[in-house]
Amino acid sequence: MAENELADPRTSDSNTISRRDVIKSVIAAGAVSSTSYLFRVSKVWGQASAPGAVDRLITLNVNGQDRRVDVMKQETLVMTLRYKLGLTGTKIGCDQAECGACTVLIDDVPYYSCSVFTHTVRDKKIQTIEGLAKPDGTLHPVxxxxxxxxxxxxxxxxxxxxxxxxxxxxTNPNPTRTELAHGISGNLCRCQDYDKILTAMMRGAEHLRKA
Ligand code: FES
Ligand code: FES
Known part of the structure; x- marks a missing residue:
């Protein structure tokens, strides 16, 4: 697979590594990131990184801004957004591509950010909930x-x-209620407030058409 191709961590070769290992390593890397980047001596998954195998210090375009960030090869986008860039509006629910709490837009397409490797989106535009409102504070219609x-x-x-x-x-600015329900059916609500949520989203669609 090309290095910049979006990959599903669940189907990659990293399947031998548990999510707990990923989380632990992301947190640990926060403490040692600077020196490990400079000297290429970091230990990831208990193995020494191959010198020059991957650029850890990369630039991400998030909410219209270029952000320099130090990421590990198998770090997921939601981890980078929340714990490296402080964008905690993106939530982690299941962390395994089932609930949609971590949804962000990548080049205007919704993705589960818990299932996207950060390195694969270096040349793409990422939008999070923090990037929806206008600079003057006007909320997005939705x-x-x-x-x-x-x-x-x-x-x-x-x-x-x-x-x-x-x-x-x-892709569909004027959906029926059924179409919109189907369009966002990859998102789950543990409070099961789906009817009200759908009403709110339909109202948002109406605002957007008038904007
Ligand atoms: S946290 Fe990503 S789909 Fe649930
Ligand atoms: S999880 Fe959806 S409103 Fe509580």
Whole structure:
């Protein structure tokens, strides 16, 4: 697979490495990232990195800004966004491509960021929930739909639903309720507030058409 091709971590050769190992290594790397980058002596998964095997210090375009960040070869995008770039609006629910809480847009297409290796999106535009509102604070129409309808209970799943809806509306700006429900069906709500969520997302679609 080409280095920049989006890959599903669940189907890659890294299957022999547990998610717990990934998380531990991301956290550990935060403490040693600077020196390990300079001297290429970091230990990942208990093995020494091959010298020059991958660039760890990379540039990501996130919410319209270029951000320099030190990432490991098998670090997932959600880890980078939350724990390296401080963009905690993107949530981790299942961390295994099942719930959609981690949904972000990559070149305007919704992806589960828990299942995208950060290195594969270096040349792409990433948008998170933090990048939806205008600089003057005006909410995105879909965010305004949530405000209008009070469409969530605990709201843990909200940013994922909003990003999935924003992405879906780029392909179908005037969906029926059934079409939108199908379009964002990859997102789950543990409070099971689906009817209100869908009403809020439909209101957001209506706002977007008038914007
Ligand atoms: S956290 Fe990514 S799909 Fe659940
Ligand atoms: S509103 Fe609680 S998880 Fe969706």
């Amino acid at each position: 965010q305004q739909g949530v405000i209008d309808q009070q469409g969530f209970q605990c709201a843990f799943c909200m940013s994922g639903f909003v990003m999935a809806t924003v992405g879906y509306l780029k």
